[in-house]
Amino acid sequence: MANYKIRRHTPQRAVILEELCGTKEHPTAAELFALVRRRLPRVSLGTIYRNLEVLHEDGLVRKLELAGAETRFDGTVTPHYHVRCRSCGCVRDLPAPLHDKLVTTPLETAGFSIEGHRLEFYGLCPVCRVAKGETPDAGVNSH
Amino acid sequence: MANYKIRRHTPQRAVILEELCGTKEHPTAAELFALVRRRLPRVSLGTIYRNLEVLHEDGLVRKLELAGAETRFDGTVTPHYHVRCRSCGCVRDLPAPLHDKLVTTPLETAGFSIEGHRLEFYGLCPVCRVAKGETPDAGVNSH
């Protein structure tokens, strides 16, 4: 609402979005920097950050501010949750259906108006499970 | 399991824990530093960080790594969720009951073993609601 901003078309911005949409890895700004640099060797890290911010403002990119880690970025903006591996730090999409508002809105709000929530899961990714000798079974609450 | 560590009793550690348990404000390390300094003027910020880490390891302190903000600390270790104000950044406890495992464990886990989740709410705190002219009504999803 009431926020039209002129955006110029720059190769930097285009390549950043292309690279982000071309991976499922939820890269950090630094990882994206490395990817983009292969195609635009003179790009700077500041440009990556500035464009990610712009793309996020325009709703083309999702920002994943996960607990206790660098911000990661997601080219898929449709709502879904994430799992993070506590061992290697990788982040994956969860294909499971979202929990609806009834479930994720607290009954008591301490006087706040609740606008939304962030839900994030953590555990061990398939690779780290094997590395730690866990049986790759059903995968839910195996401890 | 197999992790006994000798902890010495120091006034710094004691005061840090006392101050943290004596407030409901979920202070940052810097805020705690200011509080502790009033009683121990020569304490250093590094000591605050080191002790918060130790206290967290020992299960006496909870670390709140909220999305896109500095880490805050909570002297209450019993499980509960938090709300953060998107305007002033303050953090409050939610007295509402926790959602149980059924609700917060995804059906599909992408091969991960899920060990837990983090759920955090955001919105406007009572003070900021008034400042923005919101009617202080029931308080749920008022937009």
Added chain:
DNA sequence: GTGTTTGCAAACGTTTTGCACAGGT
């Protein structure tokens, strides 16, 4: 031509670390 965007480098805020010394046990 105008105003956005870039590359570069410096600054920033939070957290961690190296080190010699103090102090708990």
Added chain:
DNA sequence: ACCTGTGCAAAACGTTTGCAAACAC
């Protein structure tokens, strides 16, 4: 006496910003 914990300062880390030049429109 041992070795953890402290204060101090510097470094590390991810991110933001100031600036002049480059470029899109």
